[in-house]
Amino acid sequence: MATKKIPFEYFLYQDRSSNPRKSGKFYGKRFNSTVLGTRGLAQHMINHGLIAERSEVEDVLNGLTTCIPELLKQGMSVKLDGLGSFRATVSGHGAERIAAYSVQKHMRGIHMRFIPDQTNIDNISSKKFKQECSLVCVGYETVDAQTGVHTLRPVSAYVAPTQP
Amino acid sequence: MAELNLKFPYVLRQDKSSNPRKSGKYYARAWQRGLLATRGLAKHMAEHGIIRNEARVYSVLAKLQECIPELLSQGVGVKLDGLGTFYPSLTSKGVADPTKFVPAKHIAGIHIRIRPWSEEAGNLTSKSFLKNCEMEYMGEVETVTVDGKNKIVLHRPSGEEEGGEG
Numbered sequence: 001m002a003t004k005k006i007p008f009e010y011f012l013y014q015d016r017s018s019n020p021r022k023s024g025k026f027y028g029k030r031f032n033s034t035v036l037g038t039r040g041l042a043q044h045m046i047n048h049g050l051i052a053e054r055s056e057v058e059d060v061l062n063g064l065t066t067c068i069p070e071l072l073k074q075g076m077s078v079k080l081d082g083l084g085s086f087r088a089t090v091s092g093h094g095a096e097r098i099a100a101y102s103v104q105k106h107m108r109g110i111h112m113r114f115i116p117d118q119t120n121i122d123n124i125s126s127k128k129f130k131q132e133c134s135l136v137c138v139g140y141e142t143v144d145a146q147t148g149v150h151t152l153r154p155v156s157a158y159v160a161p162t163q164p
Numbered sequence: 165m166a167e168l169n170l171k172f173p174y175v176l177r178q179d180k181s182s183n184p185r186k187s188g189k190y191y192a193r194a195w196q197r198g199l200l201a202t203r204g205l206a207k208h209m210a211e212h213g214i215i216r217n218e219a220r221v222y223s224v225l226a227k228l229q230e231c232i233p234e235l236l237s238q239g240v241g242v243k244l245d246g247l248g249t250f251y252p253s254l255t256s257k258g259v260a261d262p263t264k265f266v267p268a269k270h271i272a273g274i275h276i277r278i279r280p281w282s283e284e285a286g287n288l289t290s291k292s293f294l295k296n297c298e299m300e301y302m303g304e305v306e307t308v309t310v311d312g313k314n315k316i317v318l319h320r321p322s323g324e325e326e327g328g329e330g
Contacts, residue, residue, distance in 0.1 A: 006240070007239075008237060008252070008274070009239050010239075010254055010267075012265055015258060024260065025259060025260055026258060026260070026261075026265060027258050028265070030239055030251075030254055031239065032238075034240045035240070035241035035242070035243050036241070041231065041232075041235075041244070044235070045227045045228065048230070048231055049227075051223075056215060057224050060214060060220075060221050060224040062214075063212060063215075064225070066246060067205065067208055067212060068247055069247065069286070069293075071200060071205075073172055073293075073296065073298075074170035074171070075170060076200050079200070079201045079202070080205070080225060080228070081201060081202050082226075082229035083232055084276065085199070087194070088172070088194050088293075090174055090193055090194045092191065092192055094179060094189025095189060096188075096189060096190075098176055098190050101176055101190055103174075103192075103299050107174075107192055107294060107299075109289075109290025110172065111280075111290045112248070112293065114277070116276045124233050124276060126272070127272070127273045129233070129236075129252075129273065129275075130271060133237045133274055134237075135267040137265070137267070155262050158262050160261060
């Protein structure tokens with residue numbers, strides 16, 4: 001993993017919504033659904049030259065996952081340079097008057113948000129991050145109308161439907 | 165920081181939009197107490213006794229910041245138990261014919277997203293996160309324009325005023 005650059009695989013799916021501007025058009029979507037857990041990430045970091053025992057790296061990662069929520073709960077934001085910032089936002093309903101505002105009644109949830117780093121060197125905002133990826137199309141998706149089975153076919157095999 | 169046990173600070177802000185359903189009503193917003201960067205986080209974690217050596221913690225976090233974007237750029241998600249899963253998502257323009265799809269032209273961007281941890285223990289999805297926070301009302305905020313720049317002013321219930329970031 002440390003030495004091999006793996007491409008970012010995507011496939012094309014056809015929009016089947018009722019939106020007349022979108023329906024029938026093909027859009028890109030991430031194909032690979034591999035997820036690396038804490039242990040795998042620790043091993044990956046060591047493979048990338050981090051001089052540490054895997055247990056030590058796992059301890060730091062586990063500590064990170066305890067400390068970030070704890071800090072967010074206290075109204076702090078956390079920024080990991082080169083990666084991004086974590087912050088909490090509130091969602092809910094409005095109250096007619098300040099005195100009428102009740103957390104139980106009007107507040108719906110507290111969301112953990114992640115904002116990618118956008119500083120010059122480490123910019124990983126969506127447009128810049130796209131440039132870091134080596135994009136490979138693995139095909140387009142077809143859905144069998146009767147069985148609902150999704151199948152990927154090579155884009156070169158696409159035949160445009162004939163107009164009635 | 166490690167010894168502090170602060171409540172989640174929120175403020176109320178009056179909606180001044182033209183939306184008739186919202187305008188005039190007061191909505192809650194999170195109030196940011198401060199920002200902790202990598203070095204501060206490493207210190208905080210060392211104080212928590214995770215690994216006593218702050219420099220060791222920092223070196224792991226520094227490598228983490230390199231490796232997560234790299235894995236995501238390869239389409240690999242990263243799950244940190246207790247925090248959530250980082251994953252990349254695509255936004256693109258649509259084409260009528262897939263053979264005409266050109267990534268450089270039609271893929272607008274690749275976003276880094278996080279799906280909060282949703283297991284029962286330590287659930288960080290919005291409703292559970294709210295239940296696990298102790299809330300503290302900080303006051304009312306309003307946006308004022310000073311020298312052509314928008315500034316957020318906090319009016320504390322005590323009558324004090326202060327500027328800050330909401």
